[in-house]
Amino acid sequence: MKDKVTIYDISKKLNISAATVSRALNNNTKISLSTRELVLKTAKEMNYKQNRLAQALKSGKSNNVGVIVPYINRSFFSSVIRGIEEELTPHGYHVIICQTHENYKNEIEQINTLINTQIDGIFMSVSKTTINTEHIEKALAEGTPLVFFDRKKEVPGVSSVIIDDFKAGYLATQQLIGQGCKRIAHLSGDLNLEIYKNRHDGYTKALEDNNLEVDSNYIIKTNSKIESGASAIEELWKLKKKPDAIFSASDYTALGAIQELKKMGLKIPKDICVTGFSNEPFTKYMELPISTVDQTPQTMGKIAAQVFLEQMGENKKVSIEKKVVLTPELIIRESSNRSIKPVSA
Amino acid sequence: MKDKVTIYDISKKLNISAATVSRALNNNTKISLSTRELVLKTAKEMNYKQNRLAQALKSGKSNNVGVIVPYINRSFFSSVIRGIEEELTPHGYHVIICQTHENYKNEIEQINTLINTQIDGIFMSVSKTTINTEHIEKALAEGTPLVFFDRKKEVPGVSSVIIDDFKAGYLATQQLIGQGCKRIAHLSGDLNLEIYKNRHDGYTKALEDNNLEVDSNYIIKTNSKIESGASAIEELWKLKKKPDAIFSASDYTALGAIQELKKMGLKIPKDICVTGFSNEPFTKYMELPISTVDQTPQTMGKIAAQVFLEQMGENKKVSIEKKVVLTPELIIRESSNRSIKPVSA
């Protein structure tokens, strides 16, 4: 509609050159105070808006970053994105979001179109089906810095911000042992992802350190869905020795497990303790609040953004690789706490 | 790092003009099949990536849209964004996200910087503190199409996609009446927002239609927080005639109310029925699942995107104004259903 006003329009009106107007607007080079103020004033009067596109083309910097996640409406991911946005907005960056739907092919596609739009950086959590890292290496070769968060792959030159999933698995299991549990089952996720592998390893290490047997029958692979938790319990209850605790790598499977256990008439935490993972909002609100591990997603996003900013600050020739590992927080609630009286919420 | 390859590089290598390369790449104008294939082939070989920034500057179309919401990590908003992303990505658009933190000043700021980046359109849910609509009118005057979703303001020429909050309030209240409830309290939100006003109005209309008195003492303003729901109950219980049902405009206040009611020893739904709003994930997972209203956020996002696409298709001179009203779905769960036996989940 209304034609956008450019520095040219201002220069004409003021009978000065566009270059001068540009300088006045960016107030870096030496320029007379009087003309600068004049330019600033008339710019405002004429409702001038800088065209960031032209500026981006000229400078090669778009001031946009891309965030690639499996699904944006998952509590964890949207919280990370919130952290990224809040850290980057004050620095003039905009955040573009992309979803992979846990699909490797989409992930490649998203990276490519992001690169085409001259993105300044990419934040990503790889999808479950991602095995190869060629697409990531290509992005790097293209000169686009990349930061992994939570779900990472080993790629030289790529920074990452994760939590210590091993420690989280260890602490959670240790706490269950502390409640007197001896036969602790683990509902695991896709071991193709490091996070699930590490939670699993932390779990087994805790068992070993406490001289408890690691029984592969007690380790069930699940897919982070509620139903998956219920069927895992069914499977476990076919065993001769039933578990007396469940450490689930996901809150959803933990919930499904709890629902199934209750259906079978078991009392939680008296008969069996349960701990989940991720601190999904619902775990806190249940009448039987579920113990879980908080991954501090918002902080994770903020740190990832800071790592990116650092990277942009350096002379970008060297790709400094920074590995940040955040400490997870075990949140002990009623589902794994036998020492408190259950108070109905 | 590696220098980006341009159409110029291709043209040099092939001894043809850059214009021809451009045409071949966009395969619209008449061009010989042989050269087009040659260009396409060598483009791939040279790992050519189209610079969408330059293209955007040239065409005046950035292929980016902005989405402005209070907080991105709220289930409702992230689901709407998911819908928008999924509808727009196939059309080559990227989605930029902005948060207002329910702050009017931030909202203005966000709109302005979005316009500076030559965004092609804006989707937004206004913040609670937004009264004035000048900033929105300015965006329109600038030529940027805008689509409201859920939380809208009356601005001429702006399309919107919302749910029928009046109907939702009416249906929810009606259902409570159907359970035999006669003294239904309403935990309302900020009436500055149309959505809360409409839920409120639907509530009162249902009462009137059933010859039940509308008692202003039964209408408590809350802020969508859990604690707010608890204190609302405290306040209501100071009344001589206690309510026998609660229709809350938010799931969080409904949850707070339920917690407080249980603390006081009341049985839900026997002694009192409760219905919330938004279908937050936790309402489904509770041991006492909470009745609520589903706003079909993902669909809302998809429709909003479609309205935008239509708008872009038309000759953009006329700002067609489209008002879409989606039908909410009342989800009746145990907290307001006296006819089913409570089955512990």
Added chain:
DNA sequence: TTGTATGCGTTATCAG
């Protein structure tokens, strides 16, 4: 069908 020239809005590099 293809090439030449120009401009999108900025900024950087020169002169002056």
Added chain:
DNA sequence: CTGATAACGCATACAA
């Protein structure tokens, strides 16, 4: 301190 000019990468009107 300021002005003219080129360039970022692409797409189009026009000419050939």
